[in-house]
Amino acid sequence: MKYDVVIIGGGITGTGIAHELAKYQLKTILLESGTDVAFSATKQNGGVIHPGYDPHPGTLKAKLNPPGARMYPRLSKELGFKILPTGTLVVAYSDQDLKKVDELMDNARINGVEKVERLDFEQLHNREPHISDKALGALLANTTVMVDPFEVAIAFMENAMQNGVELGLCQKVRKIEKRAEEDFVVYTQDRQYETRFIVNAAGVHADDVAAMAGIHEYQVEGRHGNLCVLDKVLPIHTVMFPCPGPDTKGIALIPTVSGNFLIGSTATMREDKYDVTNDAHGIDELIKGAKMLLPDFDPRCIIRTFAGQRPVVLNNGNDFYIRESEIVKGFIHAAGIQSPGIASSPAIAEYVRDLLANAGLDLKDKSDYNPYREPIPDFSDLSLEEQDALIKKDPAWGKIVCRCETVPEGEIIAAIHSTLGARTVEGVKRRTRAGMGRCQSGFCQYKVMQILSRELGIPEEQVLFEEQGAQVLYGKIKG
Amino acid sequence: MRTLKYDVVVIGGGPAGLAAALKAREKVEKVAVLERNDELGGILNQCIHSGFGLHVFKEELTGPEYAQRYVDMVAETDISCYLNTMVLDVTEDKHVVAMSEDGMLVFEASSVVLAMGCRERTRGQIRIPGTRPAGVFTAGLAQRYVNLENFKPGSRVVILGSGDIGLIMARRLTLEGIKVVGVYELMPYANGLYRNIKNCLDDFGIPLHLSTTVTKIVGSKRVQAVEVSAVDENLKPIPGTEEIIPCDTVLLSIGLIPENELSKKAGIELNPVTNGPKVDNALETSVKGIFACGNVLHVHDLVDQVTKEAEDAGTYAAEYAAECAAAQQADAAVSTDVETAAEACGTSNAETEIAVIPEGMVRYTVPTRICANRTPVTKIKFRVGRPVETAKIRITSGDKVIFESKKAKKFVPSIMENVNLTAAQLADVQDEIKVTLV
Numbered sequence: 001m002k003y004d005v006v007i008i009g010g011g012i013t014g015t016g017i018a019h020e021l022a023k024y025q026l027k028t029i030l031l032e033s034g035t036d037v038a039f040s041a042t043k044q045n046g047g048v049i050h051p052g053y054d055p056h057p058g059t060l061k062a063k064l065n066p067p068g069a070r071m072y073p074r075l076s077k078e079l080g081f082k083i084l085p086t087g088t089l090v091v092a093y094s095d096q097d098l099k100k101v102d103e104l105m106d107n108a109r110i111n112g113v114e115k116v117e118r119l120d121f122e123q124l125h126n127r128e129p130h131i132s133d134k135a136l137g138a139l140l141a142n143t144t145v146m147v148d149p150f151e152v153a154i155a156f157m158e159n160a161m162q163n164g165v166e167l168g169l170c171q172k173v174r175k176i177e178k179r180a181e182e183d184f185v186v187y188t189q190d191r192q193y194e195t196r197f198i199v200n201a202a203g204v205h206a207d208d209v210a211a212m213a214g215i216h217e218y219q220v221e222g223r224h225g226n227l228c229v230l231d232k233v234l235p236i237h238t239v240m241f242p243c244p245g246p247d248t249k250g251i252a253l254i255p256t257v258s259g260n261f262l263i264g265s266t267a268t269m270r271e272d273k274y275d276v277t278n279d280a281h282g283i284d285e286l287i288k289g290a291k292m293l294l295p296d297f298d299p300r301c302i303i304r305t306f307a308g309q310r311p312v313v314l315n316n317g318n319d320f321y322i323r324e325s326e327i328v329k330g331f332i333h334a335a336g337i338q339s340p341g342i343a344s345s346p347a348i349a350e351y352v353r354d355l356l357a358n359a360g361l362d363l364k365d366k367s368d369y370n371p372y373r374e375p376i377p378d379f380s381d382l383s384l385e386e387q388d389a390l391i392k393k394d395p396a397w398g399k400i401v402c403r404c405e406t407v408p409e410g411e412i413i414a415a416i417h418s419t420l421g422a423r424t425v426e427g428v429k430r431r432t433r434a435g436m437g438r439c440q441s442g443f444c445q446y447k448v449m450q451i452l453s454r455e456l457g458i459p460e461e462q463v464l465f466e467e468q469g470a471q472v473l474y475g476k477i478k479g
Numbered sequence: 480m481r482t483l484k485y486d487v488v489v490i491g492g493g494p495a496g497l498a499a500a501l502k503a504r505e506k507v508e509k510v511a512v513l514e515r516n517d518e519l520g521g522i523l524n525q526c527i528h529s530g531f532g533l534h535v536f537k538e539e540l541t542g543p544e545y546a547q548r549y550v551d552m553v554a555e556t557d558i559s560c561y562l563n564t565m566v567l568d569v570t571e572d573k574h575v576v577a578m579s580e581d582g583m584l585v586f587e588a589s590s591v592v593l594a595m596g597c598r599e600r601t602r603g604q605i606r607i608p609g610t611r612p613a614g615v616f617t618a619g620l621a622q623r624y625v626n627l628e629n630f631k632p633g634s635r636v637v638i639l640g641s642g643d644i645g646l647i648m649a650r651r652l653t654l655e656g657i658k659v660v661g662v663y664e665l666m667p668y669a670n671g672l673y674r675n676i677k678n679c680l681d682d683f684g685i686p687l688h689l690s691t692t693v694t695k696i697v698g699s700k701r702v703q704a705v706e707v708s709a710v711d712e713n714l715k716p717i718p719g720t721e722e723i724i725p726c727d728t729v730l731l732s733i734g735l736i737p738e739n740e741l742s743k744k745a746g747i748e749l750n751p752v753t754n755g756p757k758v759d760n761a762l763e764t765s766v767k768g769i770f771a772c773g774n775v776l777h778v779h780d781l782v783d784q785v786t787k788e789a790e791d792a793g794t795y796a797a798e799y800a801a802e803c804a805a806a807q808q809a810d811a812a813v814s815t816d817v818e819t820a821a822e823a824c825g826t827s828n829a830e831t832e833i834a835v836i837p838e839g840m841v842r843y844t845v846p847t848r849i850c851a852n853r854t855p856v857t858k859i860k861f862r863v864g865r866p867v868e869t870a871k872i873r874i875t876s877g878d879k880v881i882f883e884s885k886k887a888k889k890f891v892p893s894i895m896e897n898v899n900l901t902a903a904q905l906a907d908v909q910d911e912i913k914v915t916l917v
Contacts, residue, residue, distance in 0.1 A: 229603070278608040280694070280716075304603035306611060384576065388480045388583040395580035400515055400565035404740075408578065438740075440601040442617040446628055461630065465613030470700035472613055473624065474631040474727075477655055 003027045003195040004361060006186050008173055008209055010037035012149055012345045013337045014201035015156035019079075020349035021356075022163035025364040029193060030157070030165065031186065033172035033205075035468055036427045037157050037420065038150035041203050042342070043430065044276065044308020046227065046254045046264040048088070048239055050340040051143045053108035053116055054249065060320045062111050065340045068347030072145055075346060079155035080375030081147060082257040088144040088239040089119070089128065091135045091293065097243040101139045108141070115142035130235045132295050144239055146257050149342045150430045158419040159373040163366065167420065168193075170468055173202075176212040182330055182360065184213075197356055199332045204273045204311045206335035215325050218316065220335060222273030222309030223248075225265030226282035228290075229304040231438050232259040240293050249339065251289025258405075258433060260303075263290045270309070278307045303438050310338040320344070322351055324359050332356060376414040376431065380406035401451070402444040404437025409451060416455045426466040428452065445472070482585045485509045485559070486800040487793070488575050490566050490741065491594035493521020494782050495773025495789040497549035499592045500558050502793030507800050510558045511586060513577055515565040519553070520546030521596060522619065523782065525626045528647055530674070534783035545782060569593075569745040571766050589800035590768040592792050593742060593756070597774040599644075600734040602696075607639075609696030609706075618644040618732040625651055633728025637705050638662045639693045643671040643780070643893075645732020650679035659685050660726055663707055665692040665714055668866050670734075670893055672780060693729065694721065702727050735778045745769060752843040753777040759832070760849045760857040761795040762788070768803070770796045777845050777860070780895055784860075791858070833908050835859065838915040840867050840890070849905065849912075857900040861914055863890040870916035872898055876908040883917075890916065 005021060007014045010032030018030045032039065052066030076083040092098045101118060108116040119138045125131060127140070161167055168188070175187040182196040202209040207220040234253065242250040248267035255261055266282040283305055290297040313321040313336030321336040332355050334348060341348075357363050379387060379397060390410070391398035397410030415422045415431040422428040425435070428448050435441030435448065449472060453460040461473045486507035489496045492514030504510045518524065523531070526542030533539060536548070553560065561579060568576040575586040599617040616624075616632050622644060624630045636652055638645045641664040649659045662680060667690045669676050680687050688707070694716050695706035704725045708716035737755040739747070747756045748765035755776040756764040763770050772792035773785040833849040842864040849857050859874070867890040874882040881904045890896065898914075905912075 228606075277610050277695070278606075280606070280608045283606050283608065299606075300604070302603060302606060303601065305606050305608075384480060384583050387578065391578065391580065391582045398578050398580040398582060399563055400578060403515060403565060406565075406567060406578075438601075439598045440603055440617075442599050442601060442620050445620055446623050449628075460628075465701075467613075467700040470613040472632075474633050477625060477629050477631055479629070 001194065003029055003193055005197045005199060005356065006031060006184070006193050006195040007199045007201055008186070009201035009203055009205070010034070010153070010157065010167070011040060011042040011201065011203050012038070012153050012156075012342050013203075013334050013348055014199070015153040015160070016345035016349040017199055017201060017334065017352050018160035018165045019156035020353050022160040022165045023366060023369050025366050026361070028165045029168055030160070031168045031171040031173060031188065031193070033170070035169055035424055035464060035466065036430070037167075038153035038430065041308050041310055042153050043150045044227070044306060045149060045225070045310070045339070045342065046252065046262050047147050047149045047256065047342060048252070048254060049083070049145045049147055049343045050088070051116070051141045052111045052113045052340070052343070053104050053139065053141050054244065054340065055107070055111065057107060057110040059317065060322060061340065061344065064320065064344040064347040064351060066111050066113050068344035069143070071346040072147065072343075076147075078371045079159055079373045081151045081155040084146040084255065084257045086144055086146050086237060086239050086255050088141040088241065089124070090139040090241050090243055091124070091131070092137050092243055093134050094136070098137055100243040101137065104139050113141065113143070116140070117142070128236055128238060128240070130294055130296060131240070132293060146239070146255060147342065148257050152342070154420055154431065155373055155375070159371070161419050162373065163369055173209055173212065176209070178213060178328060184330065197330045197332065197359065197361055199334055199352055199356070201334040201337070203337070204309050206311060206333065210325070210331075210333065210335075213325075213328050213331055215327050215331065217325065217327065218321055218335065219314045220273065220311050221314055222270055222275070223312050223338060224268050224270040224275065224307060224309050226278050226286055226305065226307045227262055227264035228283065228286050228302045229306070230261040230263065231301045231303050232261075233301050234261045234294070236261070236294065242289070242292065251286055253290055253293050258436075263287070269312070273309055276307045276309055278305045282307070304440060311336055312338055320348070322348060322355070324355050330359055332359070376411060376418060379408050379411050401447045402432070402434035402437065404439050405433040407432045407434040412448065412451050413455060416452065423456065424464040424466050425449065425452065425472060449473075480583045480585060481581070482587060483511070484587045485511045486589050486804070487511075487592060487796050488513065488573075488586045488588035489592040489594055489793070490569070490575065491521070491596060491773075491775070492516070492519040492560060492562070493594065493596050493773065494523055494546065494549060495596070495775070495785050496521075496592070496594035497553055498786045498789035499594055499772055499793030499796065501549070501552055501556065502790045503592070503797035504556050504558050506794065506797035512553070512558060512560045513564045513566055513575070513586070514560065514562050517563050519550045519560060519562070525619075525622050526647070527626045528651070531782050534781065535786050566741060569741050569769070571746050573768055589803040590770065590796040592796045593764070593769065593771040593775050594773050594789060595738050595741060595775045597735040597737045597778055599731070600736055602731055605733055607693055607696055610699055612696070612698045612701050614698070614702035614728045615696065616728065616730055618642070618648045618730045621730050622648055622651070625655065631655065631657060632730075634658065635660060635726045636728040636730055637693070637724055637726045638730045638732060640664060640731060640733035641669040641671050641676070641687060642732035642734060643675050645730060646671045646675040646679040648730055648732070649685050650683055653683050653685065660724055661686045661688055663688045663691045663693060665710060666690070668891070672893055692716065696729060697723070702729055705729055735774065737775045737778065739775060742771070742775075750843060750847060753845070755845075757847045759846050760854045762792040762846070763795065763799070768799050777843070780893060784895060795854075833905065834911040836911055836913045837861060838913045840864055840870070840916045841914050842892070844914050851902060851905045851908070855902070857905060859898045859900060859914060861896050862892055863916065864892065866891045867916055872896065872914070873917045874898065874900070874912055874914050876912045879907075881905070881908065881912065
């Protein structure tokens, strides 16, 4: 019954590690406090797979970002998540910025990032004709791809589960006890898990989780960022950043895999690391940032705003904090995974695997490991013939639910009954995009509620919006 | 994949689509209505309050009653109604691609009427800061839950925006025992109809707070409160006026947006003020043979006006289809060159166009251009940008006044204005007319 590894935290880091450990003959479980994976920072960022020109050489970020990013095209094929090759522009507005571009070119070379070039005014304006006239030149990193970070985390976890890794949702870790060498007990509100090793991938909670094991090596704070989602209207093809500041990459315009765009993000340290409220000032800053890149930017195309907290380990040079605890052996930290965490996550997973092996975990290949995961078909992405064939097999695929994103009932039913099925209205949204479009679920939420209720066998008034205890509705009007 | 041929294809089975289809059927044989929901009638089905039909039927009906009259009239004809049929694409040559439980369908039409209606403006579009918990609904979604799904959206509600749906919902929720704390409106005046302010708020003692808006949503899982603030004359929140209002639900009634994603796919030119297509006096869009009516064209305040506009669109769409058929027949007699036949479509309408330009307090007009002899009467509809205490409507062509209302009156943005111009009034007009208030 004893686990080899308990992973705490179901973000991109934890699910990535689960996906990696699924390849070996281990008994592994991932514990997540929320009702779904990708519940915090992973769903609250821009989803850019930075190729790795940015991190300072010598840091853990510089070591893990480039190889992590290079794994994405292969992972996308194996795990069936979408990627969109866009490239990144880092745009210079001044001579000083142009010097920064040169610095980044050097970084890229040292970090081993390929296909990075410098664009002059004409090349830049040919590539992106709507960019500001004030843009003098840019660094172009050709290998940047875009992902939906929650789609990746769900794909990681589903593949891990299909290969025997367990998932405990709504399992908030309350206490950790070390009884002996390779003998921990992890307590949640209603269960306990004996394990040999613990991987702490708890994001902004990582220091709190570490403290439960008696580890006070570091403190985690949150770097808060506002983001905006735009309708599918911008005339750009490349991720566009201004030249970066000391702690942040600056406010970027980002094409997404679904055809929408993002503006992201602001960066301010907040006292309360759990505070993910949007603020008007931050949103104004985003609009200003977008107008700086695209002078014709019209804020009326904003369809949603959101915010997130990127975990920052203090006094760690803004770097990731990934190592075995010096105080408590067998306890591995995967903490401080801020940007470029999504890009780095596959490499972080391998790095953590090696830390576990060094700490004494035997890694024997699983003979029946299946690297492939079959995704739910995305109806809106199919050809007319494929759509027709799908409907002929099951008419539920011909019944529209979300008109903005063209999501039929069949797609939602499939998302509910997949390996890591949707359990909430927001869970359906993240898997199918139903409710993510310009009407923001005004027309389809009641239909999604009906389907969730029917498929999960629970009354509609018990269907959750997102979090435990937060139902959408307050009971029946009559009867 | 099935291909189906029709003279007129109407996209949308709400009040606009049904009225357009009925009129079109009077002139051509084959008419289809494509409706994405599982029943006809559109949003009227959830508008169970009364106040519909005073102009068209001279009696006061509920929304479902009003819709049913048209559903019944359509049922007596051979108009084909495709339910659960969602249009995904409309092309310039009037091919309409739709998904349905029977598979993908391609409709080949001589003319198309766009009647897709509108959607509600959302929290994201006005960028209300704060958390993103359960309990934030557009007023229309809440109306659906209460009136058709039999569910309570919450127990203590703040309504942002004084649009008609929000006002109606304030009364509806109160009648179901749900506490409505208040209605907050950014503008210094109410956006809904006067009768709704009186009947839905005043009669129930629900306060309306003008020049006040929600500046933050509070609560991590479910809404716990909103922060409201007074705004200045530039509609910016005034620091220091913040007040926390405890509630578990927020309803948004902050405006409607014509839903023109399909129009954009068809290459139709839109009016950035209305977010609807630019049309001429026959309600034809910038793409020949594609017509628009109802809330997809511009947001109406009364369904009766939607019906009348849609009847015109249906008539002109059918005339266009009939002309196409006639041209094809005539052409087939001489040659089999379909290209020429298609080109002949609508050529009888080719004549000088008059631009219609809103000026001063007039925010927009429908139509934006007139082909003088195309319709017996040219119906001009417009709204003002903000309330005007007393003024007259004046329409000019150069220095010449071609229309001026007899009596001065009050104008408000929530009420659409109508002026009918005769061919005689437009006879000497050259390039443009201007619509203004004096």
